[in-house]
Amino acid sequence: MSGAILATERATARVAGDVVGGAVPRLGILGGGQLAKMLVQAAAQLGCRTVCVEMERDCPAGLLTPVEVVPGWDAAEEVARVLEALEVVTLENEFIPERTLALLASRGHRVLPGPATMERIRDKFLQKSTLAAAGLPVPAFAAVENPEELVARGREWGWPLVLKARCHGYDGKGNATVHGPEDVRPAWQRLGGDRGRALYVEAFCPFERELAVIVTRGRDGRCAVYPVVETCQKDHICHHVVAPAQVPPARAARAAELARAAVESVGGIGSFGVELFLGPDGGVWINELAPRVHNSGHYTIEACECSQFENHVRAVLGWPLGSTRMRTPAAAMVNLLGRRHGSGRVRGLEQALAMPGVHVHIYGKTRCAPGRKMGHVTALGATPDEALARALAAAQVLDFGDVQP
Template sequence: MKNGMIKRVGVIGGGQLAWMMADAAAKLGVELVVQTPAATDPAVAIAAGKILAPVDDTAATAQLATQCDVITFENEFVDLKALSSLESQGICFRPSTHALFPLLDKYHQRCYLKDLGLPTPKFSSFPTPHTPHPTPHTPLVLKTRRHGYDGQGTFILKNQAELQATVERLQTVPLLLEEFVPFERELAAIAARSVTGEIAIYPIVETQQEKQVCRRVFAPATVSQEVVEQAEAIVRTLLDRLQVVGVFGIELFLTPEGKVLVNEIAPRVHNSGHFTLDACETSQFEQHLRAVCGLPLGSPAMHTSAAVMVNLLGYEHSTSDYQTKRQQLAAIPQAQVHWYGKTESRPGRKLGHVTVLLDEPGKKQHDSAIAIAQTVEAIWYG
């Protein structure tokens, strides 16, 4: 680091989230160095340097630190205690390990939110199947406390038999038990906090999931100002108390009574913020690099009235690049196709996404967004 200027950012993880930082890095005059297990991971192709090692390989992270000015995260499957030791030796992580400690274990995350007075579903830790436990009401949600994402490690259970079978299958894996929230809609907030404490919040969005995997994002969400204010208050409390530096994604439930609950927190750029690449003055990826590099945050405002983002998920085992379908998607008016360059497709794998910008007002806008999402999925899934 020369004259206090950050020129090289290390990224732990080399998937599509790191890959989508490339244009922002070039714009800001920053180089990326990634720590990722495989040379075929998307971000390897755009990085100025790479260390091929698992993201929880702390020796590799120490090596990464010698090649960059600051280290950030594309995913959270890391050995946080070991990274904390590196941080105590002077290695700069943004967000800090202190900010991440309450979040990576989902039970600890729930407890932290409760301590802050932030609204969450009712929850408890869950014993192993070899110890007695109370019989909870169903339906309910069972989650693995670490390493779950895109629906993996999340189980919506309808009765006691499903609960018992799932617990027995997971054996001694630490678990979190939650009430099932009969939400009206799922929402998400993408927000950044700078080294000086400045906070920028993007428009609150609606997300639609299938099998606990995000399929569609509608920006902005068609909700009341009161709901927006509830969501933004949660964001500000969380980011300020954690002293976050960087972008966080916060998944939310909106109940039929109009109350906003925190579902989960992702301490990084997030799938629900991909629309910002095409629809906002500053993308979440540029915003994240601005924060970790100590630069002023950019405007999170949308430069279009609305946008819809649709994930392109794998639906078969294949090595196809789906060129014909991608051309059809690109022909949709005001559509941008982002293809992650992954070499293999498998059911549920995120291969790319499509964002379509909209200009219609009010109810017509929402109807158009739904119709466009259906068109994209008809082309993609056939």
């Protein structure tokens, strides 16, 4: 779509919205990956028009909505130009530079989550500091500027430790578990500390289970809290999610309350993913939060009365939030991770679709790589074990890529 055509479409949509009192709301989304795609689907259901901004047109969201291409997220003026007619702008990732978000806000866009919230969350050390200042339980943490400081923390807190990149780390790409002094320099180099990348360290938190909660907070401060789920992580990548988590009600209530408080502490608006640890003694600690719709909440599309994606759209547009109640006794979500390099072609789809109680989501990525999220499967069931077994069976027959590099 040419710039002139898109500009005309923007102007027409704005006038139409004004004429009918905003009956044609338009939403700008920074990012065009699978999260943006599912936001677009939810927005369309509510009659919204969307435009995504990405660095390439060939992205999952491009299957459903116009995509405006920019040279990079730091090209603030260009991002602002392509979104000039959109009042509300949201984002599918936390990597948009502060300057770009601030420029959009200064031009009159309602950016949600806002620049101040993103500033508190993007840097994970600042995120932990914000949570700790709010009196919320987090593992011990500290900034480290050299390997020697990391060794000193190991002597103080004991091994292992978790070394993390302060910014731009996700799906395990910015984490390293350090088991002893001999692991310090390799971990430091792998995460880029020797090249000037800012790192911090956390005490290892012994846990019995990893939990997650989606919290949607509206413009008016009201929150919709989804059921507490259990996540299974391998190599810092989520492999599956089971809802609801099979933990004592008091522990689930504690996790839900901490998740709500965490989102409130950063002034979040929209759907946020909050990851937590459940300790063997029943204690609950906050691991981290993501200022966006989250992988641990994909099950909500089929399993809840209002999905995390629909509630995010409702929240940023200032609409009432929907119910988070589950429509089924149990649900499970399994991520479809790439096993090889190759095309994004999916195999085994017909076999998976023939399985009862299974819902397949293929993101439409054109290239596959090991560990890359290519889709997910959600299954419903009478029990968590039944739902997980169905989802795993469907995921087992689905594969991506081919023999070409």
